[in-house]
Amino acid sequence: MTSTEIKLIDTHTHLYLDQFDDDREEVMIRCFESGIETILLPNINLESVPRVLDMMKKWPKACYGMMGLHPCYVNEDWGKELESIMATLDSPPDDMDFVAVGEIGLDLYWEKKFKAEQSEAFLTQARMAKERGLPIVIHVRDAWEELFTLMDKVNDESLRGVFHCFTGGLKEAERALDYGGFLLGIGGVSTYKNGGLDKVLPSIPLESLVLETDSPYLSPVPHRGKRNESSYLVHIAKKLAEIKGVSFEEVASVTKEGAVKMFGLKK
């Protein structure tokens, strides 16, 4: 079996952004040629909603969308923007289906000014996900303690989801998985020399992991520093196989199974 016959799922990619406006078709062709058959598109703000919908329309078998407001776009008017985004979640055009509320969370790396608003927006969206039986996709940067405090408030058996672009330590990994219905999204950082994930991933069961590129950001080695794209997911899967001491096939099938189950994807 060659690696292209093994199918992978990119659980977090922003191929709808304008960084891909000039060559989106080619990027998608490379993605399919590399064995990535399914990609999940997390929304970021109101402006990106039509872009996510366009890709879902154009590649209905491959593209699954999410709806949510990213913490970096939360400001004093977040309530109004979220309302408009969630109107699409609840009445999607052409019977489209969304697979998650995302991406949502806390980002105190760029800006601490709206910490209170980010927290409120996270809790509101987590509750919306629970009401709708959807998983959440969590973005957290420089805010683990704050995020865990919010999770302690909102978590129950009905809450589930993915800690996307996981780059925490073992302590954070264990705490995240202790919530129950959660998985860790592993991306390009796992291929970086000083990424630190080589110390965490050996202790985490493969069943708790899903793969993602977070394109166009955080390109894996050997493309580090350049625009990321979903076809590069193969490098992340290979690295994870190496760290876990298992085959590429096993990484592919176990992480795919986890993603299919979490997001209710068609097999």
Ligand SMILES: [Zn+2]
């Ligand atoms: Zn993202």
